[in-house]
Amino acid sequence: MKRIATKLAILALVSCVARPLLASETIPLKNCTWCHGPSVQGYSNAPRLAGQQELYLEAQLTNFRTHLRDNPYSRDFMWSAVAHLDEDMVRAFASYFASLPPEAADDGNRNLIATGRNIFEFGIPEANVAACIVCHGPNGEGVRTIPRVGGLSYFYLKRRLDEWVAGYSSAAVPMPQVARSLSGQDIEALASYLSFVGYSAGQ
Template sequence: MKKNWLALSLTGTLALVLSSTMPIVQAEESLAGNSAAGKEKAGSCAGCHGEDGNSMMPTFPKLAQQHSSYLVRQLQAFKEGSRNDATMAPMTLALSDADMADLAAYFSSQAITANPEPSLPPSEDSDEPVDENKAKETMKGLLASGSNLYRNGNLTSQVSACIACHGPSGEGNKPAAFPALRSQHPDYLIKALTDFKSGARNKKPDNMMNMIAKKMSDEEIKAVGYYISTMK
């Protein structure tokens, strides 16, 4: 019962977030994107995110199969300056609402690719060769911890369960513009959570993800990032 308390406690918060995002969602619905037009406009996105939204670079997010409502919201945030990113801010300045809707329609229609089994990067503090068996055991432990945190949260530190907003399979919540996380690059997920924790991601200290990430340890961030990357 206690394990599920954090997930259940988000019900009220979720209702508030839903109400606060409705104007954005309604605006997107009133301006339906054109996937074919979005494909034509996506050339400048391909260098970092891949032609079909499946980025080959682990620190750049996959956009494929992401909810169009979330993609539009993020493009708006980059353009308005409420989300910090030195690369994306200038890329969005010339985008119209129609451009954003078209790009979102295109990338959301593409299938996301599954990730290979995650592995630990080489240690920067040691020149010793990697002990493969030890590395596998460490990763096994991280995945187990990540699964527990994703589904149950951490009652002691009041870290909410990810499942409440992002779904049992990491599918997200389109009406609320909560992103799909499944099969995302682990490096990007870890970076995103780290940026939420430090405040580097946006200028809103009361943002729900900022508040959650600040309560997470670096080890928890790694664990849940690796675990989410395995979800399909």
């Protein structure tokens, strides 16, 4: 009886561990991991997808397909990468990536954490910049089509904010207007702070 119970416990454990792997076998995951990393935790130039909001991921994959997201990295890499995805595959990718546990990049400037946190939680009233926490949540986790920003790489966050300042992806209301109201130092601080969210330094 004890031997049977042990076997059942092992089978249950294997089943739990294997479930996310089996889910990933239904989509061409390797095509994504070349740039986004083996556990899709991203690199400096490619964002972290693990734990991102599912509806946001769906929307962005669609924006790549329709060329609405028009910044240089999107044009050079993502437009062709998603060109042949159908709606079912878009939903499958979004669902799988959203189900993975996120990890913070932890790559910003620690000296700017306090300044960045202040912008995130209280905004910049004199520049008419609303607090980021209002839309993105207390830990930058996002909701529905509003993305998780907490824990994303400093380099990715800074680049996206700079791209909005430059006029790319102008349909992504209200972020272009928000970004243009931030100084270069504000962007540095905000991107730095958010990269640590999920670690004790950012909490």
